[in-house]
Amino acid sequence: MTTQHSAAADQPLQQAASPAVPRVALVGVHGFGERHLANLSRLEQAGALELVAVADPNPPQAGTLAAPVAVFPDLDGLLAARPGVDVVIIATPIQTHAPLAVTALEAGMDVYVEKPPVASLAQFEEVLAAARKNGRLVQVGFQSLGSHALPAITEMVAAGDVGTVLGISATGQWLRTKAYFKRSRWAGKRTLDGTDVVDGVATNALAHAVATALHVAGARTLADVASVETDLYRAHGTESDDTSVLRIRTANGATVLCALTLCAPEQLDPTVTVHGTLGDITLSYTKDEVVITAADGERRETYGRTDLLENLLDARATGAPLLSALQDTGAFTAVLEAIRTSPAPAPIDPGSISWEGAGDDAHPVVHGISDLIGRAVKAQATFAELGAPWARAIPPVRTMTVDGRPVADCQDGSHIRAVSSPRPYLHPVRTLGGTVVTDHQPLDHVWHLGAGVALQDVDGVNFWGGRTYTREAGAYVWRPDHGTISATAVQQTDAAGGHGGTLQETLSWNGPDGAPILLEERSWAWSGVAPSTWRLSLDFALSPAGSTPVSLGSPGSNGRFEGGYGGFFWRLPACDAVTVWTPDGSGEAETHGSVTRWLAWSGTFDGGPATLVFVAPESCTDPWFVRVEGYPGVGQSLAWDAPVIAQPGEQVRRSVTVFVADGNLATADIEALINHQGDPS
The missing domain is CATH 3.40.50.720 (NAD(P)-binding Rossmann-like Domain)
Structure with missing residues (x-):
């Protein structure tokens, strides 16, 4: 409509x-x-x-x-x-x-x-x-800010048209040529002759995207901004940033995520979106067009705009309020000041850039920038946090090494958005040859975090992230039920000679109110087993933090057929030529829900062919959770179709071992590997 x-x-x-x-x-x-x-x-x-x-x-x-x-x-x-x-x-x-x-x-x-x-x-x-x-x-x-769409969006949000607001984003994918930065002495400069300029994608070219997003979030003045995080890069040979993420926390608790570039493959209309639990409202502010997307479909509305000079003349004559008064750009100025005082934008690796056109008409295209902007918006994450290959590296909390080679980085989850249930996890996990075999915050499920432990229903609290499947709704719904998992004690011991090590963690599973619900003792162990294979073992034990039993459940235990994920989970990156199999069958249909000693995943990843072999203790009866077609993931289901009750003073304990190998292993190789290593339990 x-x-x-x-x-x-x-x-x-x-x-x-x-x-x-x-x-x-x-x-x-x-x-x-x-x-x-x-x-x-x-x-x-x-x-x-x-x-x-x-x-x-x-x-x-x-x-x-x-x-x-x-x-x-x-x-x-x-x-x-x-x-x-x-x-x-x-x-x-x-x-x-x-x-x-x-x-x-x-x-x-x-x-x-x-x-x-x-x-x-x-x-x-x-x-x-x-x-x-x-x-x-x-x-x-x-x-x-003169768009009549803005008060209309405010009314829609207040009326609950898209439910509870999860966040607000601004995206801009433009392209700018070399000539654009040659048009004046100040173009592309942070300073000129000792004077601040602060030209850049967020402060000038796509400044309207930032200002409009702040306005929609109700952030006008300096006092309306609690914090600004910057992640600034450049592909052009300029001083200023041309590809950046800004994460702004407002005083009223909203998150505004701006993902902007002047290095896109094609010029697209910039947008500001209100993301809600029941749908989205997206404003194409250059066209004053609003798209409302909800469960009952999509509708479009086009609005008019008041000219800002006319508004100023009206304010002079009648005292009418200014639509873009200087004092109401204080929030934008807080963002500009954060960019001005940030370290200089990091140059993007030339290997991640393609130049199109010739001479002054040439413009850079950052590889994969459209997908990265989509992930950044959905995950409320920076390019660095997403692990963009050209972004600044964020040091992991700790690293697992085998024979001097890093095989897994330990993340504490502190940068993960609240509705993705922040928690510790391993990413990236690599083969000994360096091929990455985990993914985190992928566009399809931004709450999937490498390799770790998560459950969607712990006495009604979601420690998995995203929407919650409830029996009452018979569907996934957004609820304010997300918990966090954080470490209270950590001890890492590296083996003599650097051949492996162990990591002991004591973790607290805290509800939305911060109160502990579960206590966990988690142990990782890793070691090399062959020139191209290493072994990662996980043992975790869950017990109630209080004196009452705690229910450990999943979508499967809440009525979703074969949706029993939860417990140990490994999110793989995209890969080709995938084969997934167990001793009893192959393919997603035959392996999903099966109870077997081991499950293998072989495929060609970005770094080359690799095989993961997931091995359960001989006494384990938990089914394997397997996804190939929708997304690549493997888990060990703690509560497949019924909850597990954790009793006070007792521990619900699970173990799994993963062999990470370069190349494609066959069943005979896997059997020999397991038999040689013995019972992982």
């Missing part, structure tokens, strides 16, 4: 009742200033204002302006001529915005300044102080 809403800007303007129409000057007539000239012409023809002067060291071409419009080389010259200006529009390089705005305010004029309004927090406070001292108005040129 498409609905067209009227826009004030679409209606003919009426001749002003008073003959004293506002007198306007434009500083900066080239670049975006040309758009201001066109808008000023429209409004002047409607009798809403009078353009009396422009200022630019490079004057406009003859015939561009009407004869009465005075032309000056700069704002100082304009002010010295005393043309009686009421409003000054500033469309000049970023580093000049603040000093020009202060000059105009001190001269008693209202100001319209292009985005970003300033290049630092100190400048923001300086301009704001000048506006308050002189009792003047400052409108910032975030045109998207």
Whole structure:
């Protein structure tokens, strides 16, 4: 369904009742200033204002302006001529915005300044102080904030159209050529001649995406922002970032995740999305189009937009609120300041970039950037946290090594979003040859985290992540039921000669309120067993943290047919030529739900062929959980179709061993490997 809403800007303007129409000057007539000239012409023809002067060291071409419009080389010259200006529009390089705005305010004029309004927090406070001292108005040129879609989205969210808000995202996939960064001295600069510029994908090119997302999140002022995390990169030969993630926590507890690039394979409409438990609301702010996606389908609505200069003139005349007042861009300024004070953007490895076009028309494309942006938004994660091959490496909590080679990194899960049930896990896990055989935060299930232990129903608390399957609903539903697992004690011992080691962890499984529900004793052991094979063993024991029994369940125990995942789980990365088999059969249909001594997975991964052999103790009766078609994953089901009750003072204990081998193993190889190693239990 498409609905067209009227826009004030679409209606003919009426001749002003008073003959004293506002007198306007434009500083900066080239670049975006040309758009201001066109808008000023429209409004002047409607009798809403009078353009009396422009200022630019490079004057406009003859015939561009009407004869009465005075032309000056700069704002100082304009002010010295005393043309009686009421409003000054500033469309000049970023580093000049603040000093020009202060000059105009001190001269008693209202100001319209292009985005970003300033290049630092100190400048923001300086301009704001000048506006308050002189009792003047400052409108910032975030045109998207004039969209009538924004109050409509606020009403939809308040009405519960998409349920509880899980987060807000902004995405922008644009492409910019070498010529774009040659258009001016300041383009692509963080500083110029010792002066802050802070040009970049988030502060300039796609600044509207950031500002609009903050507005939707209810973050306007400096006080509305609790924290800003930056993850900045560049593919161009510039100083500034062109491919970045920003994670902003607001004072009201919302998370805003901005994933932006100027190095996309094709230019796409930038969007801001409200992610809810019942659906999403996505705004294409350049088109003022909203798409509402919910269980009952999708609908589209198109809205009008109020011109920000008209809004400023209205505010002068009637006292109406500004739609993009300087003080209400404080939240955006907090983001800009975080970028300004961050380390310089890291260059992206040239091996992860393809250049398209020639000469000044050439533009870089970062490999896989569209998928990475999708994952970042869904997981509320940075490129570094996702492990992008060109991103900064985040040091693991600890590393498992065999014969000096790192085979598994231990992550504490502290960066994982709350609704993915933060918990410790192993990723990446590698073969001795270096092939990665785990995945984490994949787009299909961003709560899948490498290799570890997780359960979806522990006395009603979700320690798996994502939606919860309930018997009442007969479906997966979002609930505020996510727990966290954190270590309270850790001891790692490396074997003599570096041939392996052990890791002992004491873990607390805490509910949404932070209270412990389960206590876990977890033990990892690893060692080399052959030139191309190493062994990883896991033993974990769960017991109630309190004096009452605790139910350990799964979607299967809550009524989902053959959905008994939970306990040990290993998420594999995408791979080709997959073969999964047990001693009794092969393929997902024959291995899923089977109870066998071992299960093998062989395939060609990004680093080459590898085989994983999952081995259960001989006494184990837990079925294997296997997924091949929908996604690659293997687990050992603790509660296949009925819950397991953990009694106070007792432990629910499980063990599994995984042989990680380079190359493709056959059944005879597997049997020989297991027999040689003995009973893993």
